Amino acid sequence: MKLHEHTPLIKSPKLSKACGREVLLKLDNLQPSGSFKIRGIGHLVQESIKSGKKTAVCSSGGNAGLAAAYACSASNLPCTVIIPKSTPSFAVDNVKEAGANVEVFGDYWDMADKEARSRITDDSVLYINPFDHPLIWEGHGSVIDELKTDLKEVKPSLIICSVGGGGLLLGILNGLKRNGWNDVPVLAMETFGAESLNEAVKANKTVVLDGIKSIAKSLGSTKVAEACLPAIKDHSGGVVSKVCHDTESIKAVELFLAQHRFFVEPACGASLAAIYDGYTNDLKLGDGPIIPIVCGGSAVSVEMIQTWKDNALS
Numbered sequence: 001m002k003l004h005e006h007t008p009l010i011k012s013p014k015l016s017k018a019c020g021r022e023v024l025l026k027l028d029n030l031q032p033s034g035s036f037k038i039r040g041i042g043h044l045v046q047e048s049i050k051s052g053k054k055t056a057v058c059s060s061g062g063n064a065g066l067a068a069a070y071a072c073s074a075s076n077l078p079c080t081v082i083i084p085k086s087t088p089s090f091a092v093d094n095v096k097e098a099g100a101n102v103e104v105f106g107d108y109w110d111m112a113d114k115e116a117r118s119r120i121t122d123d124s125v126l127y128i129n130p131f132d133h134p135l136i137w138e139g140h141g142s143v144i145d146e147l148k149t150d151l152k153e154v155k156p157s158l159i160i161c162s163v164g165g166g167g168l169l170l171g172i173l174n175g176l177k178r179n180g181w182n183d184v185p186v187l188a189m190e191t192f193g194a195e196s197l198n199e200a201v202k203a204n205k206t207v208v209l210d211g212i213k214s215i216a217k218s219l220g221s222t223k224v225a226e227a228c229l230p231a232i233k234d235h236s237g238g239v240v241s242k243v244c245h246d247t248e249s250i251k252a253v254e255l256f257l258a259q260h261r262f263f264v265e266p267a268c269g270a271s272l273a274a275i276y277d278g279y280t281n282d283l284k285l286g287d288g289p290i291i292p293i294v295c296g297g298s299a300v301s302v303e304m305i306q307t308w309k310d311n312a313l314s
Contacts, residue, residue: 003042003071004031004142009150009291014259019275021157022289026143029264029296033098036140036168036295037067041128043139045071053126057082058100059113062091062217062299063265064130066098073099077126082116084108086217091299108212110222131167132225140171141178143293148179157288158280160187162271162295163197165221166228169239172293173231185237187280189270191216195243197224204229215246215308216266217299240283248273250308253300265297266308 008027015023028036041064045056056079058068065081072079079100083092085107096102105115113129120127129136147156159176161168169188176184190198193213200207206229209222232239249269256272257263264272271292274280280290 001046001074003046003074004039004139006146007031009147012260015272015275015292019278019280019290021285023275024289024291025260026147026291026293027262028143029262029268029294031296033063033067033070034296034298035063035067036143036293037063037130038070039142040131040133040136040139040167040171041067042071043142044128044133044135045075045077045126047135048126049075049077052124053077054124055079056126056128057116057119058128058130059109059116060095060130062087062095063297064128065095065100065102066091066298068128069095069098069100079128080119082112082119084112088299088304090301094298131165131170131221132227136167137170137174137227140168141175144172144175144179144181147291148181151289155181155286155288156184156291157285158185158187158283158290160189160271160274160280160290160292162267162293163188163190163224163241164194164267166197166224168293168295169197170225170227170231173235173239176235176237181237182235183237185283185285186235186239187274187283188239188241189274189279190241190243191246191249191266191270192243193246194221196221197228198241198243200224200229201232201241214266215311216249216270242274242279244270244273244277244279246308246311248277250305252276253305253308257305262294263300264294265300268295268297271295
């Protein structure tokens, strides 16, 4: 049973006008759990049950926990999600409603993750990392499989994704490779204060940030997966790492809501800001469409947008 949906790919006249090129939106905000996370985590859960896992524990700031809860509930696998204190209460409620046992621990994701790892008492317990597992990357790669099917003979000139721990990026690179699209460039977007990939690219090694200072909490991993840099170097189309400001990300969230009627988190807003604020303008691209992965996010509301605006401007 497939746990994720083949999501729509739609034209965006507004974003196309903003950058002077055709923009097609891959709407993974329409996944059952509200974000792309169900692709990889669903795949990990299903494959792990085959290998004998009896329970699961996940560390998450929200979206991965919701995907884990959804996937485990659909697969009849008991699941505990360890969530940091920074997660909004309604996001915690969403994870509970999806069928998981929820515990709050630590100020940010890394602390919750350490606690989750301590719950792995034997081989029957599945540990669900939000982004760092080959099966997760393999599952996330299905987003490219769908693009190949929907675009038929057309090849993207650029794929844009947001980066937190690097799971989506690794999935995209995985999918591009298996679909023979190694020459398609990728723009990896982060926000200042959560730019663990950008720092790693500049240092040519994995860098651990001293904390998360961005309002884009879904990007809140202090370091990216170790597999990121080797995968980037192996991708012939090139991966460009850029960083936008929180204010740009929030503005993108508001514009996207007004223009497309979709709520997304600031983490997703970083990918949209790439177009709204011209981060694609200096890239030399082919003739195909630009495709931002609208990765979604469950922790968003009108009230949250106002809170993010207030915090970003303070």
